[in-house]
Amino acid sequence: MLVALRRLNRTGHVGLAILLAMVLMGLVIPMISPYSAISSAGEQFEPPGPRHLFGTDSLGRDVFVRTFAAAQLDLALALAGVTIPLLIGTIIGAMLGSTKAPLVSLLWQVVIDAINAFPFIVLLIGVLGIVGTGLQGLLIALLLTGWARYARVARTRALTLRDVEFVQATEVLGYSRARVLLGHFLPNIYSETLAYGLSDFVLVIITVAGLSYLGLGVRPPTPEWGAMMADGRLFLQRAWWITVFPGLALSVTAIGVALVAESVTSRAKGEE
């Protein structure tokens, strides 16, 4: 996968730069800022100025430091919410597509199709209803539902690979199932699911933000882009900066991820 990173073209580099900048600022700014991200730091509704670069919100909290503290949370959540389901889903899908036991495969296929039948956000809300809202709930919901999408892609790809000559050769060569799965199936599957995953990154960030906007995500005073945008909703006329800046940060991050995803997929397509 490190090799994959090295092969990014200019688009990918720009995207990666944006993301790295966001991560860095997310780490550094809350540390060096004199203001707290969760408690009042001055006047309410102060417009952006030299003291509060992004202004303050309805409780007088500095929007600048909150925006970047939120970056930490949103990025970490999106990362966990994508990479773990990606790994699990790819492996399960690959195993299902390569197995010779049709019944097991069929059973799991039903489960996967059932999960995939629901729109992502509906599914998340459903799970949140069971496990409860908040950061923990969000994470559990993302993990429980996300893997099925990748499993489906991986399984389909594995089914095709099964009939290709080099996989048949592994059977003639008497290789163990583990070796065939890890050495022959997965390397020819992961680039597809990875491409999926990269574009899902954006989806997860936006979904988390959306859920928080609806009040189903993180609880105050934890800074999170969606929650911040929701808070500022009522004050758009008077204090636009409360909503706009987190929104901008969200968009910029989404663009960064999209650029990286675009770069990876076009590279993969160009090669095969």
Place this chain on the structure above:
Amino acid sequence: MAEALLEASEVTVTFGDRLAAFDAVRAATIEVAAGDAIGIVGESGSGKTTLARVLVGLQAPRVGEVRLEGKHVFGAGRKARFPRGERWKVQMIFQDPYSSLNPRMRAWQGVAEAIQVWRGASAQEARMQAFRLLASVGISSEQAEHFPRSLSGGQLQRVSVARALAPNPRVLIADEPTSSIDQSAQAQLLTLLRQLQQERGLTIVFISHDLALIRYLTSRVYVMQKGQIVESGDTLRVFDRPEHPYTQLLIASIPGRTQSPPLGYEKR
């Protein structure tokens, strides 16, 4: 005749379900003697590739069995499991060179893997042996570092041969190995296979629709039509005095020759 090294006995392969079943291969019996080069010829739909897949354990027959060195090794129903410990003895190269190798592995890696699995070598040892094995089939160390997409059809087939040779097999089944490659590459590959048979005593089963190829390389031939073996015997006899009308038709269809080429050959 000496005991056959590899045989298929009354093999029938049926595809489809109850409503639309058809026999791709019906009651086929093949005997391959050690050190021989035999051919299985037929046109499309003859079942020759299906039969080849049965011989190598990729396709389970509905009826019949495959015997290796006289012992049952693969068959129908519950016996449709080729014992892994015997796998090394029968290897295969496929028709399409472009999908015969893992596109994510460099040429040497695929060969080294086979060496590691079957010769118990360490990763480093296997890598060295892989390069050596590839060199013996005419793949330079520079070419061995390439991924399959950078190699030509002929080179890919030779890499496949190297990989198939890694476990030191007794029998190599070549399923239309030259159909998708240029003529000059074909000559190189056939020369290699012939060399392997004559110098290393490798037993080879050629599946082909190219009669000229079979005539040149093999000593025994099986002719298949619509799943059945319609004629078999000594290659030269079959070509000179074909008995079955289908064989006669096949031979008459060979393009270009006004008469049989000179029949000089060395007795084995």
Place this chain on the structure above:
Amino acid sequence: MTLTRQRVPGNQDAGAAVENSVLLQVQDLKVSFQKSGGRLLPVIDAATLTVHRDEAVGLVGESGSGKTMLCRALLGTLGRHGAVATGGSILCGGRNLVGAPESTWRHIRGREIGYVPQSSLAGLNPVLTIGAQLAESISCVRRMAGRDLQREALQLLDMVRIPRAKQILGERPHQLSGGMRQRVMIATALAQRPKVLVADEPTTALDVTTQREILTLLVKLRRELGMSLILVSHDLAVIEEVCDSMVVMYAGLAVEAGAVELLTRVPRHPYTRALRASRVDTAVRGRPLETITGEPAAVGAWPAGCRFAPRCSLADDSCRQGLQPQLRPVGRQQSACIFADRMEAQ
């Protein structure tokens, strides 16, 4: 079993071309791929080919030889494949077709120069009936309707010896066998009565018995219609059986040309000789095949000097360092080898 071939005077004879019977003359054609940034990647450097009336010319070459591109150049479809003719000429009916506009090509394609592709499945529209596709082709050259149209279509199917022609008219491509489909492709091409038919590996995808039928058909059609043929094949045996003369291509060049008999008996280019010696169908059992070392020169990676030199047993320094030799007359053949005169019969 062989088929008698008509001996045609003037086939590829160097310098003895009978002017009024030359239908198609390709001279020093150069074709390149158009890459990004305006770069040109040469794929044919010097192709020369002459087709006389009532002549069958074979075009032989391996991958990278440029023979497929030459076919496309003859049909004016280079643009569709990102290529362009950059030099030389294609003379047909007194016109040079290199650089001709699409309007000119629309008259030539199909009507002067016909085409039968390798894959009949790809060449036929899967949703139209055979009759409809034949009708389309016929309508390009004649105004016909109703019963006249059907009669013409049946006549075409009869020409290619398709049984139950009336029934076939109503069927769709997937219902026919490969051999039947190929006959339909030929009929479609014949509908426009081309003077020259370009058949690009017409039998490669077919079974050997079907191949025999199609080759027999092509020879018969040539005789009955007096139509010329350019047969592209990698199979020398097929060329020998059907063609009067042949052109051998290697790495974008025509390296030898002449009557099939001559090239078979006395090849005057090391590549032709090596191809012949590496054939399986004339190989002697028990004796090793002659192989050509190395790989065919790939497009974009042509060696300096003579392109065949790295694999040639006769090559010396002047071959490797000099310019690529051009096709020149050697007796009644043409060869691009400086040692052509010295190559004697085997």
